[in-house]
Amino acid sequence: MALPGSLNRYLLLMAQEHLEFRLPEIKSLLSLFGGQFTNSQETYGKSPFWILSIPSEDIARNLMKRTVCAKSIFELWGHGKSPEELYTSLKNYPVEKMVPFLHSESTYKIKIHTFNKTLTQEEKVKRIDALEFLPFEGKVNLKKPQHVFSVLEDYGLDPNCIPERPHNIYFGRWIADGQRELIESYSVKKRHFIGNTSMDAGLSFIMANHAKVKENDVVFDPFVGTGGLLIASAHFGAYVCGTDIDYNTVHGLGKASRKNQKWRGPDENIRANLRQYGLEKFYLDVLVSDASKPSWRKGTYFDAIITDPPYGIRESTRRSGSQKQIPKGIEKCPESHVPVSLSYHLSDMFFDLLNFAAETLELGGRLVYWLPVYTPEYTEEMVPWHPCLKLISNCEQKLSSHTARRLITMEKVKDFENRDQYSHLLSDHFLPYQGHNSFREKYFSGVTKRIAKEEKSSQD
């Protein structure tokens, strides 16, 4: 049992995917459950092994009920750079902390986990036998043990240079696994209603975690599409709603995105998606609405806004307009009541989004969104800024050799005042992203392909 105020050491085994997203996920979840991520905590960048100091096993368990970036957590009993160092460290671990799990009435199993190396069964048995000095008094039970212990060996990150001996060895008591299986069970491939830009299940859960979504929150997606982001939030117990400019998407009509299917079926919509996962009770509503002209009364309605705005690659960035706003030379529609779609500059869209979040989020609520960038021109100054929102994290996901999208997480730290609406115009951050508006043209221009070709031929 940890003394009040004291910290126990835990070993997190991280998944080797979406590396940049891992630290903000773990930090966000720790802050949600009352744990803290301090500088003294050791993180190993790209390594799958992280040591965390947190006050209680409850926090560790809560963390694992949410994370999709971590595979498992262990109470760390010993750690060393060689077997000898590990054994010395284990001998120094207080016996009174071990005894509750090793006494004669208990059953247990020891597992060997290696990273970047495969061991033979014989080598594994040797490692287990070497732990004889630990005061195990219970019985081994391989099928249904009460307690599982693991030796974890780290052979570094380079598969072309695997060392003879591990860089680090850990021994710990397994506590819980993370939620990696959600990636499969919520896979878009098996989803009822999908579109060309439906968000990948793993990333949707990461976004909900960066947003610190919790039970009974209200979560909003202004560019809702097929509602992929709402599903992840609803899974964590939040009530969800969204808007989209596209009537067919909101009503589940029009052309299907699946091969071998021409039109969407009768019940292909966001509500049915939530029903598929037993989450229908969390559905508030989805509306046809233009995010550039929000139709909300003043107020703070949302605990989180989680969204993937259009980049104009597979769907257009549009906003509704009047006939008058159509530039001269373009033929106007004779029925003036028909809404007209105008192009919507990316920079305007992001500043509208930040303003909307600043106005409608609860204090402490988070905005999580994707910002597309042309990597050769990207600088941190391009990330849109708002006086009411503090930047929490900014992680890159590569799309091609020269394009990427960045997952931006911001937290509302100040109440919105009318004058905040235009403050982005005064900021240094407005102009750089405005210059970046040609993301779509750059994506399609063939520039990226040409550069990649040139790079390849210079390497040959």
Ligand SMILES: C[S@@+](CC[C@H](N)C(=O)[O-])C[C@H]1O[C@@H](n2cnc3c(N)ncnc32)[C@H](O)[C@@H]1O
């Ligand atoms: C990248 S997709 C969102 C995909 C969604 N996350 C999903 O899982 O299906 C962007 C969506 O924004 C919508 N959109 C484009 N311009 C809009 C606007 N001005 N207001 C609201 N929605 C808009 C598009 O119709 C599209 O469905």
